[in-house]
Amino acid sequence: MKPSPTVVENISDMMRIETGGDIRRFLGAFMLGLARKEVSATDVEAMAKCADAVSNSLNTELKVLKTKVEMRDAGADIGRIQQLGQLVIASSPTESLPE
Numbered sequence: 001m002k003p004s005p006t007v008v009e010n011i012s013d014m015m016r017i018e019t020g021g022d023i024r025r026f027l028g029a030f031m032l033g034l035a036r037k038e039v040s041a042t043d044v045e046a047m048a049k050c051a052d053a054v055s056n057s058l059n060t061e062l063k064v065l066k067t068k069v070e071m072r073d074a075g076a077d078i079g080r081i082q083q084l085g086q087l088v089i090a091s092s093p094t095e096s097l098p099e
Contacts, residue, residue: 007033027051
């Protein structure tokens with residue numbers, strides 16, 4: 001059986017984290033790294049807190065969309081919701097946020 005790559009090898013081709021799949025891959029690499037003692041439990045705990053924050057943000061976006069759909073079905077219109085589904089995970093100082 002071929003050995004699994006180390007954490008660094010596993011994520012070395014990731015230039016950005018942009019999707020939920022990227023987040024899962026990154027977290028999975030860290031969990032494997034913890035099992036192999038390549039990363040500390042403190043590092044994994046910090047990653048888990050970040051993942052929880054992203055999860056909470058995604059849940060909030062879904063609740064906003066659900067509320068908008070329910071209001072539309074009831075005959076109300078709250079207009080256009082800006083940036084829904086375009087959660088900015090990270091940006092560099094030279095990038096502008098989506099409008």
